[in-house]
Structures are given as structure tokens and as C-alpha cells.
Amino acid sequence: MFEIKDLHVNISEVEKKIINGINLKINPGEVHAIMGPNGSGKSTLSYTLSGKEGYEIEKGDIELDGESILDDEPDERAAKGIFLAFQYPIEIPGVGNLSFIRTALNSQRKFNGKDELNPAEFLKILREKADYLNVDMEMLKRPLNVGFSGGEKKRNEILQMALLEPRFCILDETDSGLDVDAMKQVSKGVNSLRSEDRSFLIITHYQRLLDYIKPDFVHIMAKGKIIKTGGPELALEVEDQGYTHLLN
Amino acid sequence: MVFENKNSHWIDPYTHKFKESFKDINLLDKKKEYWRFASPSIWYDKFTLKKFQETRSSQSIKFDVTNYNFLRFNDGILDTETLRNFINKNKNVEICSFESIFLKKDHWSSLKFCQAQLNAEKSYERPLALFNGFNAKDGVFIKFKKGVKKDLHIIYEGNNKKNCCIRNLFDFEENSEIKVYEHFYGNSKYNVVSELFVADNSKFEHYKIINQDISETVIYHFFGNCKKNSKVKTVNFSFTDTPVRNEINLYLEGTNCDATVASMGFGKKESSICDNTVFISHQEESCKSRQIIKNALKSGAKAIFQGKIFVASKAQKTDGYQMSNGLILTDDCEFLVKPELEIYADDVVCSHGSISGTLNDDHLFYLRSRGIPLKEAQKKLIQAFFSEILDEVSDDNIVYYIQNQISEILTL
Numbered sequence: 001m002f003e004i005k006d007l008h009v010n011i012s013e014v015e016k017k018i019i020n021g022i023n024l025k026i027n028p029g030e031v032h033a034i035m036g037p038n039g040s041g042k043s044t045l046s047y048t049l050s051g052k053e054g055y056e057i058e059k060g061d062i063e064l065d066g067e068s069i070l071d072d073e074p075d076e077r078a079a080k081g082i083f084l085a086f087q088y089p090i091e092i093p094g095v096g097n098l099s100f101i102r103t104a105l106n107s108q109r110k111f112n113g114k115d116e117l118n119p120a121e122f123l124k125i126l127r128e129k130a131d132y133l134n135v136d137m138e139m140l141k142r143p144l145n146v147g148f149s150g151g152e153k154k155r156n157e158i159l160q161m162a163l164l165e166p167r168f169c170i171l172d173e174t175d176s177g178l179d180v181d182a183m184k185q186v187s188k189g190v191n192s193l194r195s196e197d198r199s200f201l202i203i204t205h206y207q208r209l210l211d212y213i214k215p216d217f218v219h220i221m222a223k224g225k226i227i228k229t230g231g232p233e234l235a236l237e238v239e240d241q242g243y244t245h246l247l248n
Numbered sequence: 249m250v251f252e253n254k255n256s257h258w259i260d261p262y263t264h265k266f267k268e269s270f271k272d273i274n275l276l277d278k279k280k281e282y283w284r285f286a287s288p289s290i291w292y293d294k295f296t297l298k299k300f301q302e303t304r305s306s307q308s309i310k311f312d313v314t315n316y317n318f319l320r321f322n323d324g325i326l327d328t329e330t331l332r333n334f335i336n337k338n339k340n341v342e343i344c345s346f347e348s349i350f351l352k353k354d355h356w357s358s359l360k361f362c363q364a365q366l367n368a369e370k371s372y373e374r375p376l377a378l379f380n381g382f383n384a385k386d387g388v389f390i391k392f393k394k395g396v397k398k399d400l401h402i403i404y405e406g407n408n409k410k411n412c413c414i415r416n417l418f419d420f421e422e423n424s425e426i427k428v429y430e431h432f433y434g435n436s437k438y439n440v441v442s443e444l445f446v447a448d449n450s451k452f453e454h455y456k457i458i459n460q461d462i463s464e465t466v467i468y469h470f471f472g473n474c475k476k477n478s479k480v481k482t483v484n485f486s487f488t489d490t491p492v493r494n495e496i497n498l499y500l501e502g503t504n505c506d507a508t509v510a511s512m513g514f515g516k517k518e519s520s521i522c523d524n525t526v527f528i529s530h531q532e533e534s535c536k537s538r539q540i541i542k543n544a545l546k547s548g549a550k551a552i553f554q555g556k557i558f559v560a561s562k563a564q565k566t567d568g569y570q571m572s573n574g575l576i577l578t579d580d581c582e583f584l585v586k587p588e589l590e591i592y593a594d595d596v597v598c599s600h601g602s603i604s605g606t607l608n609d610d611h612l613f614y615l616r617s618r619g620i621p622l623k624e625a626q627k628k629l630i631q632a633f634f635s636e637i638l639d640e641v642s643d644d645n646i647v648y649y650i651q652n653q654i655s656e657i658l659t660l
Contacts, residue, residue: 027450050617053609078619090614094632111619143635160618216493 002026002168002199009041009048009224018044020224026168029196033210034203035235036221038245041205043087045221046172049201050084051077066167078104079111081167085157085174092144097156100144101126105163129162133189138248147240151182158189169193171202175209187212207239220246257350262362266381273375279373285584286523288375290491291439291467309656310458311401311431311649318401319388323436324412326386342397346387346415349592357389357417364443364471368497371527371558377469377495384415391419392426399427399643406436406464413660416442420450427453429646439466444472446480448502451508454482455646460653462488469495476532478500483640484524489549489654491521496536498528500563505535512542512637514657515549515581523552530593541572542637544630545581554586555600560593568596570655574604575633627658 003026009019018041026032036042049062051074061068067244069077077195092100106116117125135155145153154174161169171190175183190200190213202213210218210232217235219226220243228234228246238246275288322326326345335343342356349355365377392398406412411496421425424447432438447454458466466488474480486492498507513522528537543551557568574583587600607629615625631654641647 052613052617073622074613074616075619075621075625078617084617086614086617090610092611092614092629092632094635095615095628100615100618100620100628103624104615104620107621107624108619143632164618 001028001065002201003063004049005061005063006057007045007048007062009044010056010058011044012054012056018224019048021060022221022224024219024226026199026201028167028199029194030217031194031200031202031213031215032192032217032219033215033235034201034219034221034226035205035207035238037247038205038248039120040221041224042221043172044176044224046084046170046201047171048201050074050082075107076111078164078166079108083161083164083169084167085154085161085169085171087173087176089145089148089153091146091148095144097140097142097144098126101160101163103158108164120123125163129159132192133159133162134185135159150200151179151185152178154178154186154187158186158193162189162193167198169198171200173203173205175204175206182203183209207235210235222247258353258358259350259361260402263382266378269373270375270378270382273373273378275375276358282525282554284552285586286491286493286521286550289622290521291376291465292379292494309649309652310433311429311646313401313403316399316401318403320376320403320405321412321414322405323408323410324386324404324406324414326388331388334400335348338398340393342391343391344389346384346389349389355389357419358539360419360443360445361417362443364445364497364499365441365469365472367473367499368471368527371497371529374469376439376467376493377441377471379417380439380469381411383413383439384441385413387415387417389417392421392424394421395423396421397425399429401429401431404430404432404434404436404438404440406434406438406462408436409464410436412436412438412440414438414440416440417445417450418442419445420447420452422447423449425451427643428452428455429643430456431479432456432458432462432466434461435463438466438468440467440484441469441471444470444480445471446474446478448621449477450475450476451479452481453642455641456482456484456494457650458484458486458488458492460487460657462490465496466492467493470497472496472498474498474500474502474505474507477504478502479506481508481510481640483508483637484513485637485650485653485655486511486513486522487518489515490496491519491523493521493523493525495601496524496526499531500529500535500537501531503532503534506531507535507537508540508640508641509538510540510637512634513551514654515543515545515551516547516657518548520545520549521552524548525552525554527556527558527560528558528568530566530568531560532563534565535563536567537569539570539572540636540640542575542634543573543583544575544577544633545583546577548578548580550582551604552584554588556588556590557598557600559589559591559593559596559598564593564595566593566596570600572602573633574602575630576604576606577630627655630654630658
């Protein structure tokens with residue numbers, strides 16, 4: 001179970017408080033969506049949960065299975081099963097995509113006391129997942145995200161998710177920059193990863209992504225707080241009426 | 249000493265000239281252009297070998313040359329057995345040691361000897377190359393005949409803390425395709441001058457690896473004259489923590505020449521200086537040149553890049569590019585850069601840039617968000633920083649060897 005308790009966050013660089021007391025409990029197998037207008041703190045929340053430097057926790061706690069992860073480094077959080085699919089997956093010239101994914105997978109296996117995969121074992125698993133997610137193996141031979149289209153970058157994120165098999169996935173505006181077909185493909189990948197012991201937190205501006213990835217709960221976030229929680233119908237309400245009436 | 253015993257040889261006027269010019273130079277003059285960031289006295293320590301010996305960190309893993317053509321210098325002296333083997337195995341190549349040209353009256357090299365160096369001296373003074381001119385004891389003079397395609401590895405081993413003054417001359421006839429790999433190991437001090445003459449339509453690739461276990465200073469001058477449609481690439485890899493100066497002068501004297509100078513240095517101690525001083529002179533039309541310099545620095549290490557693109561008035565349609573990058577891993581390091589363009593033609597494209605910084609935080613976070621621990625993520629990004637230089641290497645075995653060297657340094 002993943003739990004956020006009365007979380008208050010400052011961005012240290014600008015000394016600005018962005019998150020003002022969030023409480024959220026996500027049980028295994030559940031899909032939660034967070035929607036909200038620009039500047040409501042959605043991306044700050046995703047970075048804070050995954051441990052990015054510069055996000056100072058003023059108060060509150062983040063727990064995974066009842067244990068605080070606040071002191072864990074980003075790589076330790078990842079190895080414990082937290083995965084952030086980035087809104088803008090970063091391009092890193094000179095880092096080979098394949099070598100990066102294999103290092104990530106083996107680092108997590110090592111952390112969890114498992115044997116590392118040799119290149120042949122890794123390639124076998126990679127091929128299976130890449131085929132299913134319609135990811136071109138040629139794309140994987142290129143430097144990490146360099147020259148990838150928006151759709152390729154997002155598919156690469158989902159492929160990493162499929163290989164790393166996290167327990168808690170944060171999807172930060174995964175629909176941004178995607179056309180309808182790419183969104184369908186990415187959603188298909190996400191849906192294939194839904195399981196009883198894996199939970200999701202989907203951050204989005206729009207209801208359209210939730211047509212393809214059906215959430216169990218929808219939360220509306222504004223000014224660093226969750227101001228309303230409901231079922232999938234809440235997303236439809238936002239789509240229909242916008243955020244203004246909820247903010248008022 | 250070779251020169252004292254060979255009177256009236258064709259080489260004497262050159263050695264005399266170099267000796268006289270060297271006499272007039274004040275090696276401690278800090279105002280000298282191209283020596284402001286590092287004094288020549290660092291490399292000219294009047295045959296003393298004390299300062300940098302403590303920096304020897306580990307034995308380098310040596311590149312296995314068994315299956316290649318190779319020549320070996322032991323403490324600056326050419327191993328004649330490797331020379332004999334090379335002669336026996338290779339046709340269409342004329343080769344001799346520097347010492348042996350004194351026995352030959354009309355050697356082919358007499359028409360070329362020092363010509364590339366003298367060309368370079370027109371632009372600015374190179375005191376340590378002058379010093380080499382009257383102190384070189386050995387070297388290799390090679391002529392690759394028309395259409396020859398060959399790879400050659402030259403190994404410089406130092407085991408007895410010697411001062412090694414080496415002088416090489418490479419002459420490539422038309423349509424030849426040659427790759428020369430130079431490997432430096434051990435505890436000797438090196439002053440090497442290589443002159444290069446690339447004829448029409450020839451292709452020359454040159455790779456120089458200054459390995460980790462080098463415990464003394466290295467200064468290497470590379471003077472090249474390039475004729476039309478020739479292609480020259482010289483790539484330097486420096487892993488030592490002693491001062492290394494890599495001086496390159498390429499004189500593009502034919503049309504459509506293509507020159508690349510690339511260098512990577514990884515300085516890890518205060519004693520480390522990686523100095524690349526590069527001068528590319530475009531003398532004819534439609535030539536292209538690229539300079540790519542990358543230095544990663546930590547714990548007080550210093551790197552220098554002085555790069556000039558000179559374009560003569562006749563050299564229209566020149567395409568010149570120069571980029572230097574410093575990866576500053578600790579605050580106490582310096583990357584000193586002096587990029588220059590001197591252009592007298594009006595139809596040219598020339599650009600230069602220099603970027604220095606630390607590891608990118610967003611890149612680090614991305615890697616760590618996938619479970620890669622901090623040190624491993626930093627290692628990946630440092631390797632990535634150098635990847636552009638490795639992309640220049642055409643031999644996979646060398647790429648693998650260099651990658652291992654970088655890896656080994658990063659795990660220390």
C-alpha cells in the first residue's frame with residue numbers, strides 16, 4: 001500500500017510552497033487519477049514522490065507498505081518499486097538505450113538480492129516486452145531518447161515500466177504531446193500492466209486519457225491540495241464544466 | 249650521441265638551425281602566446297625526473313598488438329627486431345630508423361625532413377619541437393607507397409626513467425589508406441615530433457593513447473602537410489595524471505582536404521595538465537576541418553585548449569568547426585580555453601564554441617529514477633560525455649580498449 005500523509009512541500013530553489021497538505025491512500029491494484037489546472041502542484045507531487053533533489057518536505061510523510069521512504073534516495077525508491085513515467089522523457093546523448101535499461105534492471109535486481117541478468121537473458125525478456133508494446137528494437141539501439149518522436153519517448157517509458165515491474169507507477173501527463181493513436185498504444189501498454197499488486201497514480205489535465213485507462217478514483221487538485229475526490233464520473237464533470245466551478 | 253659523430257650530413261643544417269633558434273628562447277617567459285596557461289618549462293625540465301613520479305597509479309592494461317603490425321620503442325630506442333619483422337611482413341613500404349638515415353646519403357626523407365615543422369614554425373614558435381630537432385636519438389621514417397592500405401601500432405615503453413626524444417616521419421603517397429595507433433606506457437619522459445606528408449587522395453587516421461601508468465611528462469608535436477582530396481584524422485586519448493601537451497599543426501595545402509582533430513582527457517589529480525594546442529591552416533579552397541576537444545576534470549586537474557582556424561585569402565568555401573567541452577567534476581579544476589578564428593577569405597563557414605559545466609542534474613535524476621545508484625549514474629554520464637570522441641574511432645577493438653580504460657578509472 002502507498003500512502004501520502006499530510007504532505008507539505010517547498011521548492012527550495014525558489015523558496016515557494018507548492019504542496020499544502022495532501023493525504024492519499026492507494027491500495028494495491030487501484031488506479032487513481034489526479035486532475036487539476038496548471039500550477040496546482042501535480043508535477044511537484046510526482047517529483048517529490050520519486051525523490052528528486054530540490055523538493056523539500058516541510059511536513060508529512062510518504063509510506064510504502066507502512067514504512068517511510070523519505071530518507072530513501074531516488075534509486076532506492078525505484079528499487080523498492082516506485083516508477084515515474086516522465087511528462088518529458090529526457091534525451092541523454094551518449095547513453096545507449098539498451099545499456100541504460102539493462103543497468104537499471106540489474107541495479108534493481110541487485111538491490112533486491114536477485115542475480116543480475118546476463119546480456120542474453122536480458123535481450124530475451126526485452127524482445128518479448130518490446131514486441132508486445134510495439135517498440136522497434138532498432139529504436140532501442142539508439143542513445144537514450146535522442147531524436148525519438150513524442151510517441152516513441154512515451155512508449156520507451158512504458159517499456160521501461162514493463163521491464164522493471166514496479167509496484168507503484170506514477171504517470172505524469174503521459175498523454176501530453178501524443179496523438180490519438182499513440183495515446184491508444186501507450187494506454188494499451190499501461191492496461192496490460194494492471195494487476196492486483198500494482199497500483200497507479202495517473203496525473204493528467206484531460207479526461208481523454210481516462211477513456212483508455214479507467215481509474216478507480218479521481219482526485220481534483222488545486223493550490224497544492226486535493227479539493228475533491230470521486231469516481232470516474234468526476235473526470236467527466238471536469239471535461240464538461242472545467243475546473244472553475246470546482247475551485248469556487 | 250648521433251649528431252656528434254656524423255659530420256657534414258644533409259641533416260646538419262636543420263639541427264644547427266633548431267639549436268640556434270632554441271638558444272634564443274626564454275622558456276620562462278610567461279607572455280609567450282600559446283604558453284600563457286602552461287609554461288614550456290613544465291615539459292623541459294632539463295633532464296630531471298623527479299616531479300611526477302609519485303603520480304604513477306597503476307599498471308595500465310596493455311592493448312594486445314599480437315595480431316597487428318607493430319613497432320616498439322624501449323625507453324626511446326627503436327627495437328630493431330620489431331623493425332625487421334615489420335620489413336619482412338610488409339611490401340610497398342619503405343621504413344628505417346631515424347638513426348640509420350645518417351648512413352644514407354640521398355635518403356628519400358631528405359626532401360621532406362623538417363618541412364612540415366618549418367611550415368608550422370611560421371605561425372608561432374614551438375620551443376620543445378626545436379629542442380627535439382637537435383636532441384632526437386631515434387624514431388621511425390616510413391613511406392607508404394601508392395595505394396597501400398595498412399594499420400600500424402607503435403608502442404612507446406618506458407621502464408628506466410629515460411628522457412626520450414623521438415622523431416618520426418610519415419610519408420603517404422597517393423591513394424594510400426593508413427591507420428597509425430601510438431601507445432605510450434611507463435616511466436620515461438617523452439618529447440615526440442611526428443611529421444606527416446599526405447599526398448593526393450590519401451587517407452590517414454592517427455590515434456594516440458597516453459595510458460594511465462605514464463608517470464612523466466609527454467609533449468607530442470604533430471606537423472602535417474595535406475595535399476588535395478586527402479583526409480586526415482588525429483585522435484588523442486589522455487589518461488595520465490602528468491602534464492601532456494598535444495600540439496597539432498595541420499597545413500591544408502590542397503583543395504578538398506578534410507581534417508579532424510579530436511581529443512579526450514581525464515584529469516584526476518592536481519598534477520594533471522591536458523593541453524591541446526591546435527592550429528589548422530586552410531590554404532586552399534573547399535577544405536573542411538573539425539576540432540572536438542573533451543576534458544573531464546576532478547581534484548584540481550587542469551586542461552587547456554588553444555585552437556585556431558586560419559583561413560588564407562585563397563581558401564574560399566572553407567568549412568571550419570571547433571568545439572571544446574569541459575566536464576568539471578570538482579570545484580578546484582580549471583579548463584582554460586582560447587579559441588581563435590583568423591579569416592582572410594570571404595566565402596567561408598567557420599564556427600567555434602566552448603561549453604563547460606558539471607554533470608546535468610536532470611540527467612542524473614532520470615537515471616536514478618530507474619534504480620541506477622548515484623555512482624553508477626555518474627559513471628554512465630561521464631562515459632557519455634566522451635562518446636563523441638569514441639565515435640571517431642573506426643577500430644572496435646580500440647573502442648573497447650578505451651571504454652575499459654575509462655571504466656577502470658571510474659571504478660578507482
